Amino acid sequence: MDATVLEITKDGVRVQLTSGMSMIVRAEHLVF
Numbered sequence: 001m002d003a004t005v006l007e008i009t010k011d012g013v014r015v016q017l018t019s020g021m022s023m024i025v026r027a028e029h030l031v032f
Contacts, residue, residue, distance in 0.1 A: 003015040003018070011026060012024050012027045
């Protein structure tokens with residue numbers, strides 16, 4: 001799934017999916 005990072009906050013990252021939907025991904029859900 002491709003997504004663009006819109007904003008990085010203290011709680012997580014706001015991303016916009018290629019479908020146009022944006023969502024907040026919480027920091028603990030990110031895997032690097």
